[in-house]
Amino acid sequence: MSNVLEQPLSILESSPETAADFPAWFRDRQAAAWSRFQDTPAPTRRDETWRFSSIKQLDFSGYSTAIEVPEDTGSLIERSQGLESRSARFIFVNDTLIEIESKLPEAVICLPLAEALLTHGDLVKEHFMQQETRLGSAKWAALHEAQLTNGLFVHVPDNVEVEGTIEVYHWIAGEKSAVFPHTLIVTGANAKVRVIDYFKSENEEDAGLCLAFNDLYAGPGSKLDYLAIQAVNENSKVLSINETGVARDATAKSFVLNVGASWARNESLSRLDGEGSRSDMLSVSIPARTQEYDQRTFQHHVSPGAYSDLLYKNTLYDKARTIFSGLIFVDEGAHRTDAYQTCRNLFMSSDAEANSMPGLEINADDVKCSHGSTSSQIADEEIFYLQARGIDPVRARQLIARGFSVEVIERLEDEKVEALVLGFVDEKFARIATGGA
C-alpha cells in the first residue's frame, strides 16, 4: 500500500481532453489553443499591459481541474440566492452543472455550453472567442480556451425581450481547484437580456483559481446588460477577460464588482462596431488587507457616431493595491465619437496604493473624448457633518465610502439589481469593520 497521494495534474501540464461528443471544430480549437498557450511566453512586468502588476500572481502551477465536486451540492444551491425575479438560474460547481431552472421564452436559447455545442454547434462556432485578446492575457485566454469544459450560451433572437435576469453561479470547491467559466451572450436585433455571473467559493479557506471569459455580442438595436460579481474567498485568484461587441444602435452595459480574491485581474474590451452604438463600462472594487485588483480596459471606437462611457471606482482599505490602465482608441474615420473614461480612487488608508494610467488615442476628427483619474480621501468636513448628526466616525466613513460606490451602482438603472449589488458591498464593509477583507 502506498501512502503517496496521487497529485492531480496541473492545468499547466494537462493537455485538454475535449469531450468525445463535442464537434470536431471545437476539438481543433482546443488543441490549437493548447499549443498557443504553450508557445506564448509568460508576461513580464516590462510588458506595458502588465505594468505595476504583481507578476508572481501568475504562477498557476498546482491548480487542477480534477478536483471533485463536493457530495452535498444542496447547500450550494441553497446559497445561490440572487434576485427574487429571475428568469433562469444555472449553478456550476467546478464547472460541473448541478442545477438548471428556466422560465425563459422558448425562442431564447439559454443552455450550458456543453449542451449548446451539441445542439447549436454552428451558432456557438460563429461567436466563440472570435477576437484577439489584446490587453495582456493572450496566454491565459489560450489556456482558458484549451481547458474549458462548460459555461453558458445565451442567444436571444430578434425582437425578443427577456424579462427578469439570467443568473449564473460559478462555485469553486476544493483546495487548488481551477475553474474556467465561459459566458457567451448573443442578442439579435432589438432583443434585450440581462445576465449576472456570480463567482464564489464553496468555503473561506480553499485556494481556488478562476480563469473566466465572457464574450458579449449586442446585435443591432439590442440591449445587453452583463454583471460579474466577483466574491470568491480571500485565498483565491481570479483572472477574467471580457470582450464586448456593440452593433448599430445597440447598448451594452457591463459591470464588474470586485469584493473577493487575494488577486483579481479584469481585462475588458468594448468594441463600438456600429453607428449609434453605446457601451457603458462600470466597475466597483473594494479591496482591503492585501487584496490586489488589476484592471485593464479598452474602448475601441471602430464606427463613427458611437458612445462609450467608462466609470471605475476603487475604495482602498489597509494595504490594498489597485491598478487601472485604460485606453480609448478611436479608429481612423470614427468621426463624431463620444468617449469618456474615469477612474476614481478613494483611500481609506494611507498604506494603500492605487496606480492609474488613463489613455487616449484619437485618429479621427470631430470627436468628444475625455479621460481622467482622481484619488482622494474622505474630506474632514464630510465626516464632521455626519458626526454632528450623531453618527459615530467609523459608521460615518463607511456611509461615505458606500456612497462613493453607489454613484456607479445607480447606473445599473434597476432598483432590484442595484439592491443586490449593494448587498455584496454591505457584506464587504461588514467584513472590513471586523478586521476582515
Add this chain to the structure above:
Amino acid sequence: MSLVITDLHAQLEDGTEILKGVSLEIPAGEVHAIMGPNGSGKSTLSKVIAGHEGYEVTSGTVTLDGEDILEMGIDERSRAGVFLAFQYPAEVPGVSNANFIRAALQARLPEGQELDAVAYYKELYAKMDLLEMDRKFTGRAVNEGFSGGEKKRNEILQMMMLDPSYCILDETDSGLDIDALKIVAKGVNAMRSESRGMLLITHYQRLLDYIKPDHVHVMAEGRIVKSGGADLALELEANGYDFLKEAATA
C-alpha cells in the same frame, strides 16, 4: 435645564485666538440670538460647541444640563442633544437623504434595536410637507446639487427629525429668499417648546422678524459685548454695528 457657556476661549491650530471668553446661558424654553459683524466669532462659537476639530478650546466650559460636553466626541454631543444647523452644510455624494437621516436616528437607538422604517418614513414625509419639500429629496444624495435654500430647509428637516434639546442655527437665513425664509422660520417656530433651548446666529435682523427671540446678544472680537431683549436687534438694524467702534475708541 440649560446650555451654559462659561468663559470659553478657543483658538485655531495656528494659535490665533478666536473666542476670547464667551459666557452665555440658554435655558430650555428660551430662544436667544447672537448678532455681530463678520469675523466676530459667531460661527466659531457654534462649531466649537459642536466639537469641530479645527479649533482648540484653551479654557472655559460648555455644559448641557450640567454635563460637560467638551469632553465628548462630536457624535456624542449630537446624541446628547445638541444640534447645529450648518451655514454651509457638506454634500455627501451617493448617500440618500432618507438613508442619512435614518442612520442618524439609528445611531440614537440602543445596540441591536432597529428603527421602525414605516413609522420613520411617515414622520419624515410629515415634516417634509411642513417644510414644503418635494418627496424627491428623500432619494437625492445629501445636499448634492441642492440650492442654498434647499440646503437650509434640509438642515431644518434634520433638526425636526432628530428632536434635539438645544438647537444652534448658524446663519440659517443667509442665501434665503423671503419665501424660503418664511418656510424655514415656520419649521423653527414649530420646534419652539418649553423643553428646548435655541440659539440663532445671524448677521441680519431679518430672520428675527420671523423667529422672535427672547434675548439678543451682540458678539464682537470673540466676546459677548452687549445683551438685551428683542428690541436690541431692531436697534442694531437701525444703527448698525458702529457703536462697537465707538465703544472700542472710547
